[in-house]
Amino acid sequence: MSEENSTPSSSEKLPQASVCKKKSFSLIWIVPLVALLIGLGLVYTAMTEKGPTVIITFASAEGLEAGKTKVKYKDVEIGKVESVELAEDFEHVQVTVSLVKRANTYLNEETRFWVVRPRLSGGSVTGLGTLLSGAYIAVDPGKGGESQYEFIGLEIPPVVTEDTPGKLFTLKATDLGSLDYGSPIYYRGIKIGQVVGYELQKGGEGIDITVFVDAPYDEYVKNTSRFWLASGMDLEMDADGIRFDTESLVSLLIGGISLSNPAHLKGTPVADSGDIFQLFPTREAAMKEQFIEKEYYVLKFAQSVRGLAIGAPVEFKGFPVGHVVDIGIEFDWKSGEVLVPVRIEVEQERLKRIASSTGEADTGAMLDLLIEHGLRGQVRTGNLLTGKLYVALDFFKNVEPAKLLSENGVTEIPTTPTPIEELTSNMSALLEKLQKVPMEEIGNNAVETLQSIKETSEKLERLADSDELRLTFQKAHETMEGANNLLAKDSPTVVELQRALREMSEAARAVRSLADQLERHPESLLRGKEGK
Secondary structure (H helix, E strand, O other): OOHHHHOOOHHHOOOOOOOOOOOOOOHHHHHHHHHHHHHHHHHHHHHHHEEEEEEEEEOOOOOOOOOOOEEEEOOEEEEEEEEEEEOOOOOOEEEEEEEEHHHHHHOEOOOEEEEEOOEEEOOEEEOOOHHHHOOEEEEEOOOOOOEOOEEEOEOOOOOOOOOOOEEEEEEEEOOOOOOOOOOEEEEOOEEEEEEEEEEEOOOOOOEEEEEEEEOOHHHHOEOOOEEEEOOOOEEEEEOOEEEEEOOOHHHHHHOOEEEEOOOOOOOOOEOOOOOEEEEEOOHHHHHOOOOOOEEEEEEEEOOOOOOOOOOOEEEEOOEEEEEEEEEOOEEEOOOOEEEEEEEEEEEHHHHHHHHHHHOOOOHHHHHHHHHHOOEEEEEEEOOOOOOOEEEEEEEOOOOOOOOOEEEOOEEEOOEOOOHHHHHHHHHHHHHHHHHHOOHHHHHHHHHHHHHHHHHHHHHHHHHOOOHHHHHHHHHHHHHHHHHHHHOOOOOHHHHHHHHHHHHHHHHHHHHHHHHHHHHHOOOHHHHOOOOO
16 A cells, blocks of 8 residues: 555544533532531530640559549549659659540649549448449549649548538547548437548647538537547446446447537537547546646655556545646655655646635645645555555645745645555554563563562561561562562563563564555455465
């Protein structure tokens, strides 16, 4: 085929297509645009409704998990844990929590966070719901103070929260005893509150216990209310029999506190939140009239004070006025005696009452007046079963004159021995005097004197001529002979006298032994002497 035949002609050229732009909008773009708008809306909503982020420091992260552990207030979720990390000191964990926006108002220095787990405290079990749902962080919103976003979480959950109606009070005690968080508070046998915290006082001299009394029971807490430990049981024996007292089985097991208002104090105002009260060890101690002013005195005893302990009562005419605070020992170089100084604490208001009754405004002048009238201190047995002693301030007759003395700023009250000690002392003195009497020498001298009289009478008899004089001398001779026989060493009279003296000596020793036995074991009057 020729080249001409293979080349197409102009009339046989292919047509060319022309492209025209269509101006209509495609519906396929609607779906991504809507998705974009929704996404932007969600981002905007998340950004505008995003709440604050806080950091909470805990001792451990037990039960906490990032992305899962929730933050709740009144069982309503208000946030979630974002991360859990170790602190820089490797001793704590820092939990980052994201909260809802409206929570920002309640984040201040009064806000508290804690982890809710199953816990046994104060006789009750809390957080059992977390056994299935897992632990969560609870919050107690604060109602005052500056805004804050970093917190130290509570290791022990608070018993009451900010919105719980009632009042907080502080009880001061010497030790905590069996009390713990959640220990109950009773009023007339009804639980009205609980212990919510405790801490050592400054200097470590006592314990400050914070208690919460629920409303409306907080209206029964007066300015004169008395609190005491209701832990355990009170067992008392007296002439009326045996009495057993306890508040409840819970207080018997875990401890508790009782509250009461003295019946003789009427119309006292209701206590304010934050008021401070004293926590007494027993109901008896709480119900006693309370005095603030104290005065200290010392009494020096020459006798043994075995059975006298610190805290033993001090009584004036049988009425308690104080207690023993210290017992020591010292040597008196003047008398050569070993003395036991007993320091006592006396309630000053009681002494002022006595002073006013005597017409003296000053307690020192009052004591001088009372001592002139025989006031002395004495150690007495308070309980025959236990042998416990107490210090008695009482009036005694026929005591040696004495005055108040002052040593190192402490006034000394004169003392007197106990009756049995005085009896023992008198018997010992009598025995010593009898032992010093030269009975044998006196007998020998008497015999020699009678012998001399006898010889003189015989001479006179020989010289006498008259029968009457002879008869007189003969009777005198018989009398002297009888006296001589009476006072002879082997005569029954002398033998009986010596035996009587020996028995008196043995009796004095027995009395001394009895006094020593009763002083060391006064309960032996009831139980008898125990065998070794």
